[in-house]
Amino acid sequence: MFGSTATAEPVAATKAYISIIIDDLGYRLHDDLRAVALPGPIVCAIMPHAPYSAELAQIAFQQGKDVILHQPLEALQKNEFLGPGALTLDMTEKEFLDTFDSNMKSVPHLIGINNHMGSLLTQHPGAMAWLMGSIKRNSLIFIDSITSDNSVAAAIAHEENVPYLERDIFFDNVQNTTAIRRQFDKLISIARIRGTAVGIGHPYPETMDVLSRAIQELDPERVQLVGLKSLHTHRNGGIRKWQMSSSHSLRVVKSSKQ
Ligand SMILES: [Zn+2]
Secondary structure, three states, X not given: OOOOOOOOOOOOOOOEXXXXXXXXXXXXXXXXXXXXXXXXXXXXXXXXXXXXXHHHHHHHHHOOOEEEEEEEEOOOOOHHHOOOOOEOOOOOHHHHHHXXXXXXXXXXXXXXXXXXXXXXXXXXXXXXXXXXXHHHHOOOEEEEOOOOOOOOHHHHHHHHOOOEEEOOEEOOOOOOHHHHXXXXXXXXXXXXXXXXXXXXXXXXXXXXXHHHHHHHHOOOOOEEXXXXXXXXXXXXXXXXXXXXXXXXXXXXXXXXXX
8 A cells, every 4th residue: 555664563473272162061970070170261061951960060160161051952863862951853942942941051150052963953944043042042152063064053143143153173083092182183273274273072081181181281372272252252353242141141261270
């Protein structure tokens, strides 16, 4: 542009941001507590109506972790693993919304929802519109675990103006430490290229071993582990679109020694 002068200000090195979600919490207290004790602002995805749902949510919240509901959604197969509180395509709108409401009440302090399974239901715009409508009314965020390549969650979330994120990496589809470490490194590569990345793991001992070490080895000047609100802000170019209502007010995740 005419008249502009080049400035000699140093360009800050681009910093990358990652979020890590641990799924399927609520059934095995001993394993789950290891997940909650991972260092930094990791995200605890807690199943509805599980024996330890409320207890784990309380502990996670007290330790400055993000709590989300790990909502079972009907899959194309293996639906015997959905567990209580599943949302299925045969439900009426009232059954669907009442079930979802009851699930949200079983996990205190939640700030968002991600899906457990869901390879069938996330493909269905009608059911996903019911789900996103409720998520919007409760001022929550939706994180698509991406269990189907044909998920319509992003489109429906956009239509409903629901804050939305999606998973980039599963850490532990192969449950050994070498494979899990490789997936963690892949998460970092994605974050360096795109600026942000979201990884999902499970409370397996191998996953906990790899993550606890890898998180502590991060150089926070280059790659920072952050909670969902921060990740969402960075993924959307620093524009803060996610306004939480007072009933689900987000606390700022403070850095801690956890
Ligand atoms: Zn799950």
